[in-house]
Amino acid sequence: MPDCLYIGIDFGTTFSGVAWAFSRQPDNIKIVTKWRAKGAFNADDAKTPTEIVYALSGRNRMVRNWGYEIEANQTPLKWFKLCLEDENQLPQDVQKSDQLAAARKMLVEKSISAVDAAADYLRELWKATIASLERELGSPAVDGLPFRVVVTVPAMWSDGAKNRTLRAAEQAGIKENRLCGRTTLDLIPEPEAAALATLAKFRGRPDISPNDIITVCDCGGGTVDITSYKIQNPDPVVVKESVGGDGKMCGGIFVDEEFRDFVRGRVKNRWDKLSPEMIRKIMNEEWENGIKRTFEDDGREFRVTLPAEATQSLFHRSKTSTLPLTGKTVQTLFDPVLGQIRSLVLKQIGDIKKKEGKPPKCIMLVGGFGRCSYLYTALTKILGTQGIAVLQAAGEEPWTAICRGAVIRAMSTQGYAGAGGVTITTRVSKRNYGLAFYEPFRTYQHLPEDREWIASEGDYFANNQIRWYLRKGVDIATQNPVVMSFYRLCQSSQEIQNNQVTAKIFISEVEGAPNRKTRDVTELCEIKVKLDTPYHLLPRHTNNVGKECRRISYDIEVICSGGLLKFAAIMNGVRQPAQNVEASFM
Template sequence: MAGSALLAVAFDFGTTYSGYAFSFRSDPLKVQTNQGWIAGSDQLISLKTPTCVLLSPNGQFDSFGFEAENKFATLAEDNKHHGWFLFRRFKMILHSNEELSRSTTVEDINGKSMPALSIFTMSIKYLKKHFTEALNKQKTGIVDKDIQYVITVPAIWNDSAKQFMREAAEKAGIEKARLKLSYEPEAASIWCQTISTDVQETWSKAGRQYMVIDLGGGTADISVHEKQIDNTLKELYKASGGPWGGTVIDDNYLEFLTNIFGKKTVLRFKEEQMEDYFQLLREFEIKKRSIKPESNEKITFRLSASIKELYQKENILSLEDKIARLGLSDNVTFTGDKLRVEASVIKKLFESPIRSIIEHVQQILAKPNMQKVKMILLVGGFGECKLAQDLIQKEIQYQKIIIPEEAGLVVLKGAVRFGHFQDIVRSRIMAHTYGLAVCKVFVEQKHINAKVRIVDGKKNADNIFDMIIRAGEEVNIRKEISKSYVPTHPDKTSLNVYCAETMDPIYTTDIGCKLLGTVRVAHANGRSKEDNRLKVSFIFGDTELFVKAVNMRTKEEFSSYMDCL
């Protein structure tokens, strides 16, 4: 099962934070992470850095992560930031975006737009450069062709989003043949086969079924797996989830502050006191993970004096009177540069995303084929949040919930192991129905709503969805499913590949059907269409869909990953 690369490196490109890890083939479980992302003046050391890109006024890459945030804040302090671009938390542009294309744009912190593909490419290029420099310091003698690259992606992403990430990585200088995408909850599951827990014996047992909940910054990503006798993993339920990550709570906190200080003050604070604004967000990130469920005392947040000064310039009403008017006098107080808030108020900020996660998990576990699932693995940066852990443990009964050490790094480490052992996942459950657009002989009673097309003088029903595989079906990795087709044209054929959200679409024009891409086949050899019959094969189960067509007479092959953009 082991790959041939001497080293595997994984980039965890997150909504909030990004990082990388790697290990050598000689010792694949000895995973090294970067230990030195420095946040700034307070010298906070982090194992990941913010997913944040700074561009100069001419649109050129300047910096990434903490460095980008800190430089932009310094420029803003000196009123020199005008014309610069700061992009933060832009990964969510790929989530459930049916209009995603290579020309999709993303807005920076001040609403200025740039091509999203360029911003993603710059980010991956920076992470690759940072990793290369770290590797060179070890003087290993390993060169780029010896490296297997892995990029983590949410399992709930559609085909377009996955292709977008792949193209950004290739533009960043990663060779196509040495690049794999790894599903985030799957990577967590892979790594947790290696860790020691109090249930290690049952965890490793063949036939064990368990759920993985990956709580990231942007999304909650949920998968269900079964351990196989040969130590591979089988997916039992299609990947699912939603936009219920930690950034929802960040937004709720900013909304809470906006209710107190007002939109105008918060906007000015963000624009004029950028360093203090970033510090506010960083502090909340730490508090968010550490607030204890049993806490009933007030929680203290350090607030810059500048936001109070800005409020006083904008408002006649004192802050104390404003808080009283909001009915928060018993819950919120200011003492110097400290904002003290009752724990119950802060806990309410967590309710909506966690409630969505719990309800979704309960719906999955209630399904008849999920009755043997008795363990849940909780991972991800937001998975480190004590409040999230407590609520999930209380609400999801009859399950043993396991939270591994450094839950925020489990996905990254698992993706490294996946880079070495790419066959460790045996099968997946199809999230969509896939098929081809075809013409069939028109049958009046059957093709009531069909578009009629005349082919060789005969009536044909057009845009028929000819199913290859149905949503919910299990498919082995790299399984090939083939069908035979007569070409539609004497010289060439365009095979339009569709996916659908429903299990049994009739026409490719049905609601929920989407054109994924086209495979173009040439057969200009003077033969009849029947003589040029095509064998069309779909290779499923990998993180990306591959389609090939073979002329059954000449054996000439045409193939393509679907161009979903």
């Protein structure tokens, strides 16, 4: 196997990070640090803020600053990652969030799409990654090594949002042609990446046995994803996904909003007189790196230092003043979000008990918000009574688990079996996938409104029917494709526009999805396949009224590669090259 560099990108809502490894040293996964910054305070962090400042010049957009480069008096674009998801797919409370509204407003004002903003940010992150690699390995080595790149996405995201992330990464230049060889680019759900990075710790432990369930709870800035894995073999670690993963928009940024709203409510209209620099100072120094990280509900009281402009009516001559916060007050700031995380965890535990007949052995907290002391304390109080351990690693390990797991995923796609010490054999389908079709109409089986004359068939058929090839909750082997088979009859070459045939893939989120099109069934994407066979060479077919036409039989193969659906096509028994198959997502 040729030498290469494996690169994992954790594209987060509030912070993003990158890890990498050289193919000859797969166990030596390194984290990109030394971010360019205005000050030295955060330069060596394991991650950098997912923020960007534009300098617009005419119709051209240009990135002025990003990450830690952003100056205190600048107003950055934040939360734009969430704009990659369709608004109606986001929870109601998130749709109404001030931060998300500000992000959408700024994108509209600057005439920038969410994909463009994500691409602009990822481009800067990618340039910083290459610079870090060159600093450590040297430019000749980096130039001579192909890249295998994996980008993380929330598990709860729709397939459309995942594909917009992929488009943004490609637009960022990650897949640009290089003389040393082709760059591969793939996606992975964030909790799966976390599992790959953390489940190896259970290897050989005497308290871990086959059929034990380990739950990974990835608490990030914007999203909290939870997935559970069943141990098939403890040494080496081989697991399968136990029940369908779940997720909510209840990450750390929503606790930040609670704090912001609390302070704004205390200082009232003076909040609007604070400069962006003052607000960022309060949020970063007083909250993010102070109270939020250390609070444990242990009776301590806190004080928030505020600029005089915020409390001038009370402190006329002081440059600063302090706002006291009791432990009970701080707890009320956390509790709305922790309540959602608690319900997410308890629902997952309930699903596991229903399917496996027992609770998980432990829950592992990862992600930036997963380092929160109070989150650990609160969950331990609830789950400890059920005999479920809550695990929280120290230091940067929870924060970097996602990008390290993405590197391990990149290794596994290149033939390193059990890369990182963990193999995931099966996943659970998050939704139903199928095709619309028609079949001979039967009065005892079909609805009258579905009855339609199909000229090419020469008979009445039931239209608007759905055949589900993959059901929600079903185990999917990680490498075996799901095959969707169907045919099309054509009476003339004019019916094949642009020498293409199309197939629409439909999805449904509900259990026991209906077998016909209803409001619970939505279109996911349209697959276009180039038809290489001339019309006159297509197989002949005689329909029910004796009229001759041509028949096109084709299979669509669907493979779930990490977090992304990939499609292939077989036309009249011939597998089509990848360039002949195009998927257009809604």
